[in-house]
Amino acid sequence: MAHLFTTKKVGAYTLAHRVVLAPMTRLRTIQPGDIPSPMMADFYGQRASQGGLEIVEGVSISIPARSYLGAASFYHDGQVEGWKAIANAVHAKGGRVFMQLIHGGRQSHVEMTGGVAPLAPSVVPFDGVALTKDGFVPASPHRALGIEEIPGIVEEFRVAAQRALDAGFDGVELHGANVSARSRRQRRAGTRRRGLPQIARHRIAAACAQGASGKACNRSACNARAPWPQSVEGSPATLTLTAP
Numbered sequence: 001m002a003h004l005f006t007t008k009k010v011g012a013y014t015l016a017h018r019v020v021l022a023p024m025t026r027l028r029t030i031q032p033g034d035i036p037s038p039m040m041a042d043f044y045g046q047r048a049s050q051g052g053l054e055i056v057e058g059v060s061i062s063i064p065a066r067s068y069l070g071a072a073s074f075y076h077d078g079q080v081e082g083w084k085a086i087a088n089a090v091h092a093k094g095g096r097v098f099m100q101l102i103h104g105g106r107q108s109h110v111e112m113t114g115g116v117a118p119l120a121p122s123v124v125p126f127d128g129v130a131l132t133k134d135g136f137v138p139a140s141p142h143r144a145l146g147i148e149e150i151p152g153i154v155e156e157f158r159v160a161a162q163r164a165l166d167a168g169f170d171g172v173e174l175h176g177a178n179v180s181a182r183s184r185r186q187r188r189a190g191t192r193r194r195g196l197p198q199i200a201r202h203r204i205a206a207a208c209a210q211g212a213s214g215k216a217c218n219r220s221a222c223n224a225r226a227p228w229p230q231s232v233e234g235s236p237a238t239l240t241l242t243a244p
């Protein structure tokens with residue numbers, strides 16, 4: 001507690017204090033299209049502070065990555081202005097804002113995924129729910145992700161990260177549950193300890209280092225934040241990358 005109002009370095013940024021807003025899914029996008037709403041800009045602007053940091057709610061990287069109707073996503077151009085308004089609202093008060101990128105994995109329903117079976121590292125019995133226009137419903141049966149499909153999903157993470165930076169976000173955080181962390185399938189394939197967020201981390205960092213796309217990459221040294229936090233299962237939970 002004594003250190004709460006002391007500075008803290010996060011990647012390239014020095015925060016003025018350590019009160020950080022955790023990512024919280026709020027189901028406040030405009031439908032259809034998961035358009036970030038003015039209410040979301042108000043919400044994040046209200047919680048911004050000089051030198052503070054906010055991690056924006058889990059943002060799905062693609063249509064098959066969606067889980068809950070109304071939750072955030074960032075995979076099409078119609079969402080850009082809404083996300084820019086959110087970044088601007090935080091910056092107007094002197095704060096920093098990261099976007100948490102997420103793949104819902106098996107916790108979804110065909111209504112949310114564009115009609116395709118939800119993806120997971122392995123097929124493992126699951127009694128989770130998804131939120132659709134009919135309310136909370138049992139998750140649809142999922143299918144195992146093929147090893148050859150992983151690069152495509154990593155690329156979706158990279159593109160979403162680039163979109164976030166282009167919209168003015170100061171960094172991204174990769175959510176590490178559901179489809180990603182230390183899956184059985186990945187263990188079988190000999191890639192133990194390299195779940196999707198870790199692979200994506202290297203891919204995103206490499207793309208930024210190459211300066212692949214103008215404006216965003218000019219300020220994208222993509223530093224990993226500290227060690228990986230551990231989830232309750234002992235799996236990597238999140239990874240934060242910053243774009244100075």
Ligand SMILES: Cc1cc2nc3c(=O)[nH]c(=O)nc-3n(C[C@H](O)[C@H](O)[C@H](O)COP(=O)(O)O)c2cc1C
Nearest residue numbers: 021022023024025026056057058059100102175238
């Ligand atoms: C309504 C709600 C939505 C949440 N959504 C997310 C999310 O999108 N991504 C995530 O990583 N954690 C999410 N969480 C977890 C929080 O970020 C946080 O880890 C959790 O509330 C525990 O924090 P605490 O120990 O400070 O209470 C959510 C929590 C709540 C209450």
